[in-house]
Amino acid sequence: MADILVPIFLDNLIKFGTYEANLLRGVRDQVDTLESDLRFIKLFLKKSAGTRNDPLVEELVNQIGDAALEIEDVIDAYAARVTKERRRNLLGKLFHCFGHARVLHGVANKTTTIMNKVENIYNNKEKYGIGEADQPRVDDEEAEQSSIERRRRNVDEADVVGFEKDTTTLIDQLTNQSNLQRDVISIHGMGGLGKSTLARKIYKDTRVVNHFPCRAWVVVSQKWQAKTLLRNVLKSFKQISDENATAEGLKTELKDQLKGKRYLIVMDDIWSTQVWDEVRVAFPDESNGSRILITTREREVAWHASPAPPYELQFLDENESWELLRKEVFRGRECPPDLIQLGKKIAKSCGGLPLSIVLLGGTLAAKNKSYQVWSRFIGNVNSYLAEGVSILKLSYNHLPPELKACFLYLGLFPEDSEINVRHLIELWIAEGFIQSDRSTSIYDVAEDYLEKLIDRSMIQVATKRPDGGVKTCRIHDLLRDLCISESKRDKLFDIYSIDNKVSLNRKSRRLSIQSVESPDFDLPPCARSLFFFDVFSDVPMSKSFWKQIYKSTKFIRVLYLSGIVIRIIPSQIEALIFLRCLIIKDCEVDNVPSCIWNFRYLETLHLDFYVIGSLPKGIWSVMKNLRYLYLAYWMDLDLSNIPRRSLMGEPFWNLQVLSWLRVNNSTALVIAKFPNLRKLGLCFGEEFMEEGELEKVMASIRRLESLQSIKIQKYYTLEPMVVGPRLNSLPSTLTKISWTSVEIFDWDTFKVLARQPHLRVLKIDAAEGRPHELRVVAGEFPQLQVLKLRNLGIKTLKMEKDAMPNLEGLFIDSCPFLEYLAEDELLCRSTLQLVEVIGWKVQDTLRTMLTDFKIKHPDTPCKINIMEHEVP
Incomplete structure (x- = not known):
């Protein structure tokens, strides 16, 4: 618990000290001392990570975590007093400063108590083994892990179904005689997918046995040692005479043993890139087709061992899941x-994870095969899979500390939900999980964390954006159960749902309320984050529940409202003075009070709902710390009313994401206040613009040196504005442009965009217009990877050889006139991976052409999809 809580609290304290620097002048020393103590505690927690098996050390760590929560409560209470006294006169502030100092002195005493305990630990290093924390230890924890790994391998030995295609594909790669160099092939996927089972099937296959005269299988696991690994490989070929041989000696002996032989070495369950670095020299490359097959949960390990893409193992489909469950339960x-349909439902609930199905099959096999007994498993499968959770916990334990909190956080979301990645990143940042220095964008660090969790098979990619980035993600039910159990123990969060109406931990810092008609409990006063998913049915949130939020949980930093009826947001919500992140989406809202702009610390604001009337003015009051601002384009919010003091003051350096900004006569001034924008959404409407104002807008955009993405929407044609030709003044830093308009697209605009040097994604959605020939000439769109055209009057798409040289994906949606795509210049290029044609009408000539192309070019890497909808 403390490993997660202390770094978060330290970050919150530093932020508070930054925001309130002026009011803390009288107590600055106490705050600095507190920060210093917390940094030392953080160092102790990192150093003691290898000695948590000692109950005394574990108890101390738990005490540190509890104390951190208490300290946070005291600091937040102090901060609330500071904020309230902001309005006091100077004499009042001086008088109450002594009270502030007294409060912080009490906080310092708490940390001193903890530091004394830590000092005692360091004075007894030999007793507690802290000095050996970084060395491998044979202890109870390692013994337990070894036991789990043995049970996992026993499960994997089952004859899992669904691997026929995978087996054939990988055997073809292993025995491919066109590549005689020693090659490394990796199988990657989350724990429990059956990587070891697949590797074992391949290892025992007669084609492999006959092809490789020399074979060896070795299990690596997390607790590996080079000598043991090399010795185990060597034992497959000969008896080892010198049991005391060094690692270097074993490498030489193994290399000599393999010389002149075509060999296959399977290294199962690799967790670290160091494994391959350590042993690779022992495997000679004599261009005879030798192979090394590895299995890993870590994509980084797979790529490190070989430049070839890893073989990504997929989940079983519903039919395969039922086949495997049936096989495990009935054994032939x-x-x-009467059990078939029920069994299929049970199998489906395992989420396609072979490990879950095999474990559940063993449980069902030992029970009475009756409808009554099997019915108990519906909706309750995960409670029978404790062993599966233990196996997956190996992956969680292997995560570095900075990733653990980010992973556990996903358990807050409802089961089987697709999680919006951009919202998730904003939430991580608001919670203090993401740390970055000034040289690296905090968004880049957060996206790196996300990619690492994906690479470690902890998160599944649900959908992708056109540029290949992750749009939504999800986690398997067993991993979600792991998130919930670990978070409950560590007081990170608690869940209250229709399936989990349990007593809440009063110390839980986060609460997720899901799919309940009327929460009948008191909110935990210590909560710092509240999530509401599809609650209250069709009944609006009551005044009494709103009162609980701004009275009982007044220190919350994150408020997330999704799929609920709000109607009226009470003005008392301004009592949530520490709010950093406010997300309201897919909700019914009738009225928004002006006090919604009174959150001094707000960094993320996402408002995506229909509201009766206009949103209140005054948003400029929250702009100082705002980093992300999303307002649905239908919201009648005008940012043009800029206070004079804002125009005269410093720019708002923090804002990096802004959508949607309504374009009018003041837009140029607005954009000028946000010099560090990375993403910008502009909405052109019916507003009258004075002559020359549009040029000013484009000029202000051109000065945005960090801008990477711009979205432009034109929803009215009453006052047509020629925006296209002015786009030649867009900054060259742009990598993504999205254009949506109710007007007929001006193809001169396309030629202007073609000159963007770094553009990778282009999306155009406009009115059809007359049938038009689109020709892309050499040199245009030099970096473009994705082109998406929708509702356009394109008849033919022709392309010169050196146009769009990096194009990977072409998406054509609802372009009914399209008859022809350049074949040799476009479809045959090696970079193109996917062509997708969608619409209620697809020309027969185009359909025939694409079908014939696939017949004539069966080996082309390009996948072609044609999807025709019913006539609307």
């Missing part, structure tokens, strides 16, 4: 007809 006997 027939399944009673």
Whole structure:
């Protein structure tokens, strides 16, 4: 718990000290001392990570975590007093400063108590083994891990179904005689997918046995040692005479043993890139087709061992899941007809994870095969899979500290939900999980964390953006159960749902309320984050529940409202003075009070709902710390009312994401106040613009040196504005442009965009217009990877050889006139991976052409999809 809580609290304290620097002048020393103590505690927690098996050390760590929560409560209470006294006169502030100092002195006493305990630990290093924390230890924890790994391998030995295609594909790669160099092939996927089972099937296959005269299988696991690994490989070929041989000696002996032989070495369950670095020299490359097959949960390990893409193992589909469950339960006997449909539901609930199905099959095999017994498993499968959670916990334990909190956080979301990645990143940042220095954008660090969790098979990619980035993600049910159990123990969060109406931990810092008609409990006063998913049914949030939020949980930093009826947001919400992140999406809202702009510390604001009337003015009051601002384009919010003091003051350096900004006569001034924008969404409407104002807008955009993405929407044609030709003044830093308009697209605009040097994604959605020939000439769109055209009057798409040289994906949606795509210049290029044609009408000539192309070029890497909808 403390490993997660202390760094977060330290970050919150530093932020508070930054925001309130002026009011803390009288107590600055106490705050600095507190920061210093917390940094030392953080160092102790990192150093003691290898000695948590000692109950005394573990108890101390738990005490540190509890004390951190208490300290946070005291600091937040102090901060609330500071904020309230902001309005006091100077004499009042001086008088109450002594009270502030007294409060912080009490906080310092708490940390001193903890530091004394830490000092005692360091004075007894030999007793507690802290000095050996970084060395491998044979202890109870390692013994337990070894036991789990043995049970996992026993499960994996089952004859899992669904691997026929995978087996054939990988055997073809292993035995491919066109590549005689020693090659490394990796199988990658989350724990429990059956990587070891697949590797074992391949290892025992007669084609492999006959092809490789020399074979060895070795299990690596997390606790590996080079000598043991090399010795185990060597034992497959000969008896080892010198049991005391060094690692270097074993490498030489193994290399000599493999010389002149075509060999296959399977290294199962690799967790670290150091494994391959350590042993690779022992495997000679004599261009005879030798192979090394590895299995890993870590994509980084797979790529490190070989430049070839790893083989990504997929989840079983519903039919394969039922086949495997039936096989595990009945062992060749027939399944009673009355259990088939029920069994399919049970199998489906395992989420396609072979490990879950095999474990559950073992449980069902030992029970009475009756409808009554099997019915108990519906909706309750995960409670029977504790062993599966233990196996997956190996992956969680292997995560570095900075990733653990980010991973556990996903358990806050409802089961089987697709999580919006951009919202997730904003939440991580607001919670203090993401740390970055000034040289690196905090968004880049957060996206790196996300990629690492994906690479470690902890998160699944649900959908992708056109540029290949992750749009939504999800986690398997077993991993979600792991998130919930670990978070409950560590007081990170608690869940209250229709399936989990349990008593809440009063110390939980986060609460997720899901799919309940009327929460009948008191909110934990210590909560710092509140999530509401599809609650209250069709009944608006009551005044009494709102009162709980701004009375009982007044220190919250994150408020997330999704799929609920709000109606009226009470003005008392301004009592949430520490709010950093406010997300309201897919909600019914009738009225928004002006006090919604009174959150001094707000960094993320996402408002995506229909509201009766206009949003209140005054948003400029929250702009100082705002980093992300999203307002649905239908919201009638005008940022043009800039206070004079804002125009005269410093720019708002923090804002990096802004959507949607309504374009009018003041837009140029607005954009000028946000010099560090990375993403910008502009909405052109019916507003009258004075002559020359549009040029000013484009000029202000051109000065945005960090701008990477711009979205432009034109929803009215009453006052047509020729925006296209002015786009030649867009900054060259842009990598993504999205254009949406109710007007007929001006193809001169396309030629202007073609000159963007770093543009990678281009999306155009406009009115059809007359059938038009689109020709892309050499040199245009030099970096473009994705082109998406929708509702356009394109008849033919022709392309010169050196145009769009890096194009990977072409998406054509609802372009009914399209008859022809350049074949040799476009479809045959090696970079193109996917062509997708969608619409209610697809020309027969185009359909025939694409079908014939696939017949004539069966080996082309390009995948072609044609999807025709019913006529609307």
